[in-house]
Amino acid sequence: MASREPDDLPSPSLAGGFAGLLARLMHNLPEDQIRALSGIARLRDIPRGTEVVTEGSPPDEIGYLIGGALGMQKCLPDGRTHIIGLLVPNDIYGRLFNGPAAYDIVALTEARVLAFPRAPFERILEASPEIERRFLVNVLDELDSAREWILLMGGHKIIERLASFLVILLRRTLRGSGPRPAEAPVRVRIPIRRTDLAHYLGTTPESISRALHELESQAILRLLNAYEIEIADLPGLVRISGADHLGPE
Amino acid sequence: MASREPDDLPSPSLAGGFAGLLARLMHNLPEDQIRALSGIARLRDIPRGTEVVTEGSPPDEIGYLIGGALGMQKCLPDGRTHIIGLLVPNDIYGRLFNGPAAYDIVALTEARVLAFPRAPFERILEASPEIERRFLVNVLDELDSAREWILLMGGHKIIERLASFLVILLRRTLRGSGPRPAEAPVRVRIPIRRTDLAHYLGTTPESISRALHELESQAILRLLNAYEIEIADLPGLVRISGADHLGPE
DNA sequence: CGGTAACATTGACGATGGTCAATGCGATGA
DNA sequence: TCATCGCATTGACCATCGTCAATGTTACCG
Known part of the structure; x- marks a missing residue:
């Protein structure tokens, strides 16, 4: 893959x-x-x-x-x-x-x-x-975007940071393209390699990979290939990105 | 203390x-x-x-x-x-x-x-x-400051992030106050509590404490009290921080 | 069509750091 | 002066993640 x-x-x-x-x-x-x-x-x-x-x-x-x-x-x-x-x-x-x-x-x-x-x-x-x-x-x-990233980088677990990244990427990708596609599964393209993404999130390609597949196993998203993903459960993604971290999944 | x-x-x-x-x-x-x-x-x-x-x-x-x-x-x-x-x-x-x-x-x-x-x-x-x-x-x-923080947050080990924080704090504290006191030990005041600093660096008060005392044991700095520190080895601090710039301004 | 290069993934293991609980220390107020 | 409060520190334990090595997958080139 x-x-x-x-x-x-x-x-x-x-x-x-x-x-x-x-x-x-x-x-x-x-x-x-x-x-x-x-x-x-x-x-x-x-x-x-x-x-x-x-x-x-x-x-x-x-x-x-x-x-x-x-x-x-x-x-x-x-x-x-x-x-x-x-x-x-x-x-x-x-x-x-x-x-x-x-x-x-x-x-x-x-x-x-x-x-x-x-x-x-x-x-x-x-x-x-x-x-x-x-x-x-x-x-x-x-400047607001940059502060958003600072907030993202503050997340302790990398699955949180990755989820935040995907949420932001989704929002920025959709930005400027007409009306919002309501609540259907959305396809997003991760525009960069794992190594770059890892550097970006302050981690390693291996951890990125593991986190992505962890999200897939939770049915939050589907990995179509290394660069295309389909968000199946956006609320869940948002929840992981920052709101909920009481129970161990 | x-x-x-x-x-x-x-x-x-x-x-x-x-x-x-x-x-x-x-x-x-x-x-x-x-x-x-x-x-x-x-x-x-x-x-x-x-x-x-x-x-x-x-x-x-x-x-x-x-x-x-x-x-x-x-x-x-x-x-x-x-x-x-x-x-x-x-x-x-x-x-x-x-x-x-x-x-x-x-x-x-x-x-x-x-x-x-x-x-x-x-x-x-x-x-x-x-x-x-x-x-x-x-x-x-x-915006540049914010990006600097993003860079800081990308550091994997918290001792790196702390060192970066101190370098930036030092530069910003000195900014706007006349000429640089050349190479003498510099006193800096950390203006916030451990808990806030921890939130800021994306970690916990305990880890902050440990990192600070680790830096002290390396003779990089001295802890005068919880909020006043004396930088004894600025080049060492910069080296640990991973960056190499202590810009003018 | 193989072969190779580039990248992603997976597994094992050890270090870093988060968590919880206990203790220390300084300031404030009765 | 003592009691108490707020915060910092310290120690023990264990989840998470970085590291290293091996393997899988895809694209490209001969």
């Missing part, structure tokens, strides 16, 4: 104009500003493993992730790397006005981004406070 | 004018805007245990922490609480333009803050893009 490619590009067939995407990204913006932004946007496909942003160097672009997954990671002195943030479609990366990046950003899968060259983007922001405020709100949301 | 009061107010004897503080908070701002901000600022002393911001309700003020410690915490369905962020002097809290707070903010010790009523603060921000951009940069820094 192992497929070698976690890659997953939903291939949004957008032909030239990004106005729709941008409108969703920063809704309620005046028409002319949407047009100004889409004028400098460039669609880029990024092969897996590419370093999109390198720690210590000021990033030369702001990116809006459309497909695939990016990981923010930090290399420790002992050679190991730690993933400290996962970017899924609809996330933004890059820094503004704010010096060099503090972390590497690496494509964990093949990825597709809408890239804004940094300088023109900043000029547009300076010229239009509405966009800047929209961006500020986006950063505040990122 | 236990003193009941972790409280600690450095008592900045500022008499009426906050211009100096504000100038440091948002340096490079024009004089008139500093004055506009200090016009609406209010100094508040907050007793320990007070809920400064309550989850779910839009905060009615933006705060700049001067003394003491605030904790951002989340109450889980099972009644436990998790600390997901620690605010030390020079930190900012509060949300702008952005809906209700996602977490409680509680005074872990007696604390002193410079409070800006939300509405006038937002008006000043809307009227002056410089301040707004400054605030954006501050939020981006907060």
Whole structure:
């Protein structure tokens, strides 16, 4: 049970104009500003493993992730790397006005981004406070996401952390895709390898594997293959993720 | 070895004018805007245990922490609480333009803050893009702090997490206080109780205690009392923490 | 079609740390 | 001064998880 490619590009067939995407990204913006932004946007496909942003160097672009997954990671002195943030479609990366990046950003899968060259983007922001405020709100949301991860990492048992991860992944995956599919079993794609996921959750691939199969044996989910799972009991997953831990299962 | 009061107010004897503080908070701002901000600022002393911001309700003020410690915490369905962020002097809290707070903010010790009523603060921000951009940069820094914590929580052994915590605490405590005292033993005050610290690091008070005394037995630090420690071997502490950065700032 | 590479899984074992219970210590108040 | 309260510490025990080694599975390449 192992497929070698976690890659997953939903291939949004957008032909030239990004106005729709941008409108969703920063809704309620005046028409002319949407047009100004889409004028400098460039669609880029990024092969897996590419370093999109390198720690210590000021990033030369702001990116809006459309497909695939990016990981923010930090290399420790002992050679190991730690993933400290996962970017899924609809996330933004890059820094503004704010010096060099503090972390590497690496494509964990093949990825597709809408890239804004940094300088023109900043000029547009300076010229239009509405966009800047929209961006500020986006950063505040990122901050909430980060705090959510801190909460996740506080879970003692890794099955709790894994459940939290899946809940968050589910929510973020569904985010931005129309109406919520009510209460049917939902399929989710884990966009990264076990090793990366393990680093992300502060554990090991072996423990990830065991926890996943433990969840399967509890009928919380089904493992279709190494990267596709089907959530069969979402309330149960949520319960494990943080609420209930009185009895020993 | 236990003193009941972790409280600690450095008592900045500022008499009426906050211009100096504000100038440091948002340096490079024009004089008139500093004055506009200090016009609406209010100094508040907050007793320990007070809920400064309550989850779910839009905060009615933006705060700049001067003394003491605030904790951002989340109450889980099972009644436990998790600390997901620690605010030390020079930190900012509060949300702008952005809906209700996602977490409680509680005074872990007696604390002193410079409070800006939300509405006038937002008006000043809307009227002056410089301040707004400054605030954006501050939020981006907060985001970096949060990611730093995620990295910290990824450490497998709690002695690593504790060492990371102490390194970060040291840096944040020193931040904003003049030049660095070169290589002498540094005294640091842990501003919170063992239980809170344990929740923060995703562990238990017992393990915190053991890790602290383990560090002492390695001559990395000395425990003066439950809340005051003296860092005797900073490089050693950094080495154990796994990271290699003790940035300036 | 094999063969190999890359990754996931599984099992065994030992270390780390969570849990429970008991004890120590400092502050506060009668 | 003593009693008590809140918290920190310490010790014993055992569940959990990290580590190492072996095996299973899939994709890719000759």
